[in-house]
Amino acid sequence: MYIFDSVKKEKREFIPLQEGKVSLYVCGPTVYDDAHLGHAKSALVFDLLTRVLSANALDVTYARNITDIDDKIIKKAIAQKKDIKDITDFYTDAFHKEMSAIGVSRPDIEPKATESLNAMFEMMQKLIDSGHAYTTKDGDVYFDTASDSEYLTLSKRVQDEDDRQERVESSSLKKNPADFAMWKSVKDGSLTYDSPFGAGRPGWHLECSAMIEKHLAKPDTAFAVDIHGGGADLLFPHHENEAAQTRCSSNHELANYWMHNGFVNIDGEKMSKSLGNSFFLKDALKEYDGEVLRFYLLSTHYRSNFNFNTEDLATAKKRLDKIYRLKKRLFGLAPNSDTTEFQTKLLEALSDDMNVSTALALIDEMLSNANETLDTAGKHKALKKETISNLAYIEKLLGFGVKNPFEYFQFGMDEETKSAIATLMEKRDTAKKEKNFEESDRLRDEILAFGVSLMDTPAGTFWEKV
RNA sequence: GGUGCCAUCGCCAAGUGGUAAGGCCGUAGCCUGCAAAGCUACUAUCCCCAGUUCAAAUCUGGGUGGCACCUCCA
Numbered sequence: 023m024y025i026f027d028s029v030k031k032e033k034r035e036f037i038p039l040q041e042g043k044v045s046l047y048v049c050g051p052t053v054y055d056d057a058h059l060g061h062a063k064s065a066l067v068f069d070l071l072t073r074v075l076s077a078n079a080l081d082v083t084y085a086r087n088i089t090d091i092d093d094k095i096i097k098k099a100i101a102q103k104k105d106i107k108d109i110t111d112f113y114t115d116a117f118h119k120e121m122s123a124i125g126v127s128r129p130d131i132e133p134k135a136t137e138s139l140n141a142m143f144e145m146m147q148k149l150i151d152s153g154h155a156y157t158t159k160d161g162d163v164y165f166d167t168a169s170d171s172e173y174l175t176l177s178k179r180v181q182d183e184d185d186r187q188e189r190v191e192s193s194s195l196k197k198n199p200a201d202f203a204m205w206k207s208v209k210d211g212s213l214t215y216d217s218p219f220g221a222g223r224p225g226w227h228l229e230c231s232a233m234i235e236k237h238l239a240k241p242d243t244a245f246a247v248d249i250h251g252g253g254a255d256l257l258f259p260h261h262e263n264e265a266a267q268t269r270c271s272s273n274h275e276l277a278n279y280w281m282h283n284g285f286v287n288i289d290g291e292k293m294s295k296s297l298g299n300s301f302f303l304k305d306a307l308k309e310y311d312g313e314v315l316r317f318y319l320l321s322t323h324y325r326s327n328f329n330f331n332t333e334d335l336a337t338a339k340k341r342l343d344k345i346y347r348l349k350k351r352l353f354g355l356a357p358n359s360d361t362t363e364f365q366t367k368l369l370e371a372l373s374d375d376m377n378v379s380t381a382l383a384l385i386d387e388m389l390s391n392a393n394e395t396l397d398t399a400g401k402h403k404a405l406k407k408e409t410i411s412n413l414a415y416i417e418k419l420l421g422f423g424v425k426n427p428f429e430y431f432q433f434g435m436d437e438e439t440k441s442a443i444a445t446l447m448e449k450r451d452t453a454k455k456e457k458n459f460e461e462s463d464r465l466r467d468e469i470l471a472f473g474v475s476l477m478d479t480p481a482g483t484f485w486e487k488v
Numbered sequence: 489g490g491u492g493c494c495a496u497c498g499c500c501a502a503g504u505g506g507u508a509a510g511g512c513c514g515u516a517g518c519c520u521g522c523a524a525a526g527c528u529a530c531u532a533u534c535c536c537c538a539g540u541u542c543a544a545a546u547c548u549g550g551g552u553g554g555c556a557c558c559u560c561c562a
Contacts, residue, residue: 031492049562057562064562094560179491179558226560253562254493260561283562284493285555292556321511322501327494327555334500337512344511347525379502383510393526397519459521466523477524486525 023078023373025249026325028257029176029280033375038248039278044075044082045238047277049230049252049260050132052089053113054098057120058300059319059330060286060293064253066316067283067324067376069126071251073419074372085131085237087230088114091223092135096213106213110136120303123312124319125421133233135224136215141232142224143217145271146204154270158195161207161220165267167200176265176280177258202263204228227263234264235272243274250277254325257282284327286319293330301330310335311433317342317422320378341382342422343431343486344389349413350427350484351396357411358404364388365415372419381420388412431486435474443469447476447483 023036038044048068051061068086075082090110099106118128135142146163149155154169167173174180207222208214214221239246246268252261261280268276286293286301293300306315318338322328364384371380392409395402417424432440450465466476474485 051562052560060562062562067562092560177491177557255557255561258491258557259559285562287555292561325493326501329500331500334512337500341511344526351526377502379510383502386510390527394528397527454521457521463522475524477526478520479525484525 023075023080024375025279025281026375027279028254028282028325034279036248036279038080039243039245040240042079042081044080044249045240045247046072046075046082046084046249046251047230047234047238047247048084048086048129048250049256050086050088051113051117052092052094053110053117054092054095055113056302056304057117058286058293058302059288059306059315060253061117062120062124062126062303062315063286063319063324063328064251064283065121065126066124066319068251068281070320070324070372070376070378070420071249071281072127073421074369074376077369077419078373083131083238084129085133085233086129087138087233088117088132088134089226089229090114090134090136091215091229092226093223096223099213116304120307123307124303124316125313125424126316131237133237135229138229138233138236139215139217139224141236142204142228143219145228145232145235145267146219148271149204149267152270155204156197157219160195161205161222162195162203163205163219164196164201165204165263165270166197167202167266168198170266170270172269173200173266174262176262179258179262202227202259204267227260228267230260231264231267231271231276234268234276239272239274241273245275245278246272247277249279249281251281251283254282254284281324283324286328286330288330309434310339311425311430313422313425313430314339314342320420321382323379324376341386345385345413345416345423346425346427346430348389348392348409349423350431351393352406352410352413353427355406355410357414358407360408360411362408362412362415364412368415368419378420385416385422428484431484433487435472435487439472443472443474443485447485451483 024033025036026033046068048064051057068084072082072084090106095106095109098104099109102109146155149165150157150163153166155163155165157163203225204227205217205219205222205224207220215223234246234250250261265276268274288299288301291299303315314335318335319328321338321341368381368384371377371384374380392412395405399405413423416422446465446469450462450469453459453462453465469476469485474487476483476485
């Protein structure tokens with residue numbers, strides 16, 4: 023298994039801290055709004071990673087946090103006159119449902135900020151005690167970046183006087199403009215959390231470091247976790263700050279391997295809330311099967327920037343369709359348990375820093391071979407079983423082709439339409455048997471008008487939604 | 489301004505020193521009552537310039553053009 027380490031900037035062979043085991047931590051969503059395609063991409067990438075690691079006989083412990091304490095949440099709660107928990111519960115639930123729709127499994131551990139406060143307090147106290155953090159007279163707690171000689175080594179930034187962090191966190195009580203808040207005291211009372219440092223709320227970076235320490239870190243290893251992942255934008259300042267907190271409060275560095283996934287852009291522009299061009303997952307799921315979105319978002323290498331457009335999405339669907347058509351041809355057969363050469367190669371491709379492109383090329387090749395064999399020598403039972411087993415392997419490893427193939431091709435069609443189509447198909451069948459092709463073609467046109475395509479096969483006639 | 493990434497067929501996209509995977513689209517053919525699906529065949533020398541090397545899309549230098557981060561952000 024090879025992983026591109028985005029801090030060392032090179033592909034490295036993956037060697038776990040503990041033999042046979044992997045700890046993976048990924049920065050999850052802040053639950054104050056609907057998930058967009060970018061959240062989906064990130065979740066998908068690390069979902070695939072866990073599958074590939076597992077297929078390499080590694081026992082993966084995967085944690086992804088839910089940030090349910092945040093200024094934006096508080097702001098929304100005030101604006102909508104709701105409880106914070108109502109908002110965070112709502113979006114957490116929506117997130118889970120949408121992730122499930124694109125085939126993303128739940129992580130093994132899903133810590134919430136609200137449930138990790140004690141771990142955060144502990145870490146803060148350690149940092150204060152060791153001189154890496156300080157309290158201001160306003161009651162804020164800041165991380166003292168000057169106290170960490172390794173600060174900025176992660177993102178390889180150069181500290182300059184024009185540091186932009188100053189612009190935003192302009193508290194004059196900070197020792198250094200680069201210092202970041204671990205605890206922000208709030209005086210108004212209502213929407214705060216109690217702590218040994220007074221009422222307030224934690225800084226965003228703190229929760230990840232604290233959760234990792236609490237849920238994943240082993241005391242005697244050089245790194246808290248094997249792999250830490252997240253979106254490319256998180257490298258600085260988020261991961262830099264996380265790394266500093268962990269480094270200064272424990273005896274290990276944060277992660278042995280860092281993985282950052284590329285961005286999803288729309289029409290060449292970054293999708294972001296401030297630009298107002300977010301494409302929400304829930305909207306995409308109304309129009310497309312979640313698995314199509316999964317296939318599309320995963321079809322480009324995870325580190326590349328991804329430019330979303332519906333034409334490419336349609337192309338991705340066509341490719342996924344081919345998997346399902348083969349599945350349809352072999353429907354009802356049970357797989358055998360042999361490991362085929364195809365499966366070995368597929369895993370090999372994905373084990374090379376998740377080279378999905380090569381994997382897809384292998385799949386297309388397998389699909390062609392199988393179809394060709396089925397066209398010419400349709401009776402070969404062993405070959406059919408082998409193909410089914412290959413398809414099952416693709417399902418397991420990539421999550422493609424997991425649905426019933428007939429239902430897959432009927433995505434979004436209501437029962438009324440389906441039965442109307444069925445009626446017309448019966449009539450067409452009768453006309454065909456009577457060799458009344460004029461009538462059968464007329465009926466076909468009528469069926470096609472429902473936005474489906476029709477295919478006559480030896481096993482009968484099937485329709486697919488276009 | 490600082491830092492970093494990228495530039496491969498009409499489109500999407502692998503390949504990171506040994507002579508360009510795959511998909512979509514297109515064309516031709518097989519199959520089909522006709523279609524659809526499936527199958528077969530055909531289509532690029534890798535942004536530009538210079539250099540290193542027996543050999544470069546792949547390394548180095550210089551251009552040009554995109555993009556990202558430096559502020560909450562997947």
